[in-house]
Amino acid sequence: MDTTYSKAHLLRRVFVWELPVRYYHWINALCILALIATGIIIGNPPAIMTSREAYASYWFGTTRFIHFAAAYIFFFNFIFRLYWGFVGNKYARWNQFIPTNAKFFKDMWAILKSDIFMTRGFQVHTIGHNRLAGFIYFLTFIAFGIQCLTGFGLYSAMSDWWLPNLFSWVPALFGGDFMMxxxxxxxxxxxxxxxxVHVYLVFYHDYVEGRGEISSMGGGWKFVDEEVFQKNHPSEAKQENKK
Amino acid sequence: MIQEISTKKATYYEELLGKGYSRRDFMKFCTMITAYMGLQASAVAQVAEALKTTPRVPVIWLHFQECTCCSESFIRSSHPIVADIILDKISLDYTETLMAAAGYQAEEAMAKTMKDYHGEYVLCVEGSVPQGADGVYCMIGGKSSMDILHEAAEGAKAIICWGSCASNGCVQAAKPNPTQATPIHKIIKGKPIIKVPGCPPIGEVMAGVLVHIITFGTIPALDGIGRPKAFYSKRVHDSCYRRPYYDAGMFVETFDDENAKRGYCLYKVGCKGPSTYNACGVMRWNNGVSYPIQSGHGCFGCSEESFWDNGPIYQRQAAAGGFGIEENADKIGLVALGVTAAGIAAHAVATNLRKTKAIDSLIKEGKESEHELKNE
Known part of the structure; x- marks a missing residue:
């Protein structure tokens, strides 16, 4: 009992996700859900057999309106997140997502082994995004970009506003609206x-690591091993020790 | 005096008078074509003036890999003057299907036009150019279409690509494109190229493009893909008279259901109107009688690039290349979703097997910490 007692890990409460990041996350999530739902309906609307007058109904137009409105919110939210990648805290920085050195890939591999293939029993502890997650989010940003380009490219032909019209060159890239x-x-x-996969892995980390993974996107706090914290924040930890 | 007139290059107006048209016919034509070109009423006088004073623009009209449906469409444009002033006169220069001359005479006529009007003539191309097997799939007068095109394009003022063949390859360029059929803009560089896609393009659109060049001496305003904005800036969907049914979500499900009889939107039976840029909904076909959607058939998307390869014709589906005709992106997506769900289930089971130690030790730690607090 004594031996394990001395090994007991101290947990530290660390503020990881700033308020703008959390707002971004949930606005983004709602927009994506709305866009997927309306997108599927627009791609394959349900069969309705009716003899009503067309003027009495506008549900398909409304569905498209929701899609376009959500797309605008999604777009500006995305732009804001790109900006925050340069001014936010260290967990929100662009270099959490874009691999700039070989260590990034090494860490990604370690996480693949421990969390996905589970060839190793222990966990890799990170405070913010783990490297693999960060890289996947980088891929989602590319997907955001593709959706914004093709979406506004499709929308540009039906808009007079300069913003969507900035994308009027996109159809030519694809030879026309078909491919786009x-x-x-x-x-x-x-x-x-x-x-x-994202929702599953959030539950997975919360369950296996018990660090408040799920609630962190609500309040911004995570519980981090003192050891891991000192490794990640050497200067901060030192300062506090002095006190 | 008589000799002088005959040697002078006649204007369009003079040619028409010679053909027995009255001035009234001429003005009616000018008014109609101005409206088709999308110009304001005050431009009628400008068009009439131009046709009265400018000498006929020489035109060489080449036919390569095509079915001549563009020419057919053109000679059926709603006003007879279109065919009379442009097509009759084209036949004086060169066009394989309509000229009176044949063989040596025909080749000579073309060579003469190219020489006499170097830098002045308009080159119209109907059809794509096969690049496979050194262009042997399309030979005219012993020359490959590639050579003929290069030769004719060299001295052309502008090139008009009639139809989808010349604009984007059309059916002969569909996969696997055995003859390597190639649209004109991929072969000729450095010349103004106007694409007038469609299979065929609308006759009035073709006339409008030609009259624009004649009247203003410039090519019409083009969009990013090189199509005249006046005719290709709106989707067939935007001018569709069934559009209210689209917004109301009232769709034809099959071609023989009640909704089809009621004339609802053809979106779900594969109408490509929402992705197709053309003037069909406004100008319609055969003197404005009808167009595909009005006849109960969805838009085929004939004026869009690779419309033959872009998925099923009678379904609104997202085609996925390499997975067979019946597959579509949504089916593949659903399969991927199933595989992902299965992977997650397997992972969740494995987690409870492989990570028990880690989880147990965490629980233990937690309890020990509580113990520690109590002791304090």
């Missing part, structure tokens, strides 16, 4: 698969 629409549609499946 297909790419827009295919890319949707990336989001669906991402959401499923």
């Amino acid at each position: 629409r297909l790419v827009h549609h295919w890319a949707m499946w990336f989001f669906i698969l991402f959401v499923v």
Whole structure:
């Protein structure tokens, strides 16, 4: 009993996700859900047999409106997140997502081994995004970009506003709306698969690591091993020790 | 005096008078074509003036890999003057299907036009150019279409690509494209190229493009893909008279259901109107009689690039290349979703096997910490 007692890990409460990051996350999540739901309906509307007058109904137009409105919110939210990647705290920085050195890939491999293939029994402890997650989020940012380009490319022909018209060159890239629409549609499946895996892995980490993974996106706090914290924040830890 | 007139290059107006048209016919034509070109009413006088004073623009019209449906469409444009002033006169220069001359005479006529009007003539191309097997799939007068095109394009003022063949390859360029059929803009560089896609393009659109060049001496305003904005800036969907049914979500499910009889939107039976840029909904076909959607058939998307390869014709589906005709992106997506779900289930089971130690030790630690607190 005594031996394990001395090994007991101290947990530290660390503020990881700032308020703007949490707002971004949930706005993004709601937008993506709305976009997927309306997108599927627009791609394959339900069969309604009716003899009503067309003027009495506008549900398909409304569905498209929701899609476009959500797309605008999604777009500006995305732009904001890119900005925050340069001014936010160290867990929100762009270098959490884009691999800039070989160690990034080494860490990714370690996480693959421990969390995905589970060839090792122990966990890799990180405070913010683990390297693999960060890289996957980088891929989602690319997917965001593709959806914004093709989406506003499709939308540009029906808008007078300069913003969507900035994208009027996109159809020419694809030779026309046909291919652009297909790419827009295919890319949707990336989001669906991402959401499923993402939600699962959040539960997984919360369950296996018990560090408040799920609630961290609510309040911003995570519980981190003192050891891991000192490794990640050497200066901060030193300062506090002095006190 | 008589000799002088005959040697002078006649204007369009003079040619028409010679053909027995009255000035009234001429003005009616000018008014109609101005409206088709999308210009304001005050431009009618400008068009009439231009046709009265400018000498006929020489035109060489080449036919390569095509079915001549563009020419057929053109000679059926709603006003007879279109065919009379442009097509009759084209036949004086060169066009394989309509000129009177044949063989040596025909080749000579073309060579003469190219020489006499170097830098002035308009080159119209109907059809794509096969690049496979050194262009042997399309030979005219012993020359490959590639050579003929290069030769004719060299001295052309502008090139008009009639139809989907010349604009984007059309059916002969569909996968696997055995003859390597290639649209004109991928072969000729450094010349103004106007794409007038469609299979065929609308006759009035073709006339409008030609009259624009004649009237203003410039090519019409083009969009990013090189199509005249006046005719290709709106989707068939935007001018569709069934559009209210689309917004109301009232769709034809099969071609023989009640909704089809009621004339609902053809979106779900594969109408490509929402992705197709053309003027069909406004100008319609055969003197404005009808167009595919009005006849109960969805838009085929004939004026869009690779419309033959972009998925099933009678379904609104997202095609996925390499997975067979019946597959579509959603089916593949659903399979991927199933595989992912199975993977997650397996992972969750494995977690409880492989990570028990880690979880147990955490629980233990927690309890010990509580113990520690109590002791304090």
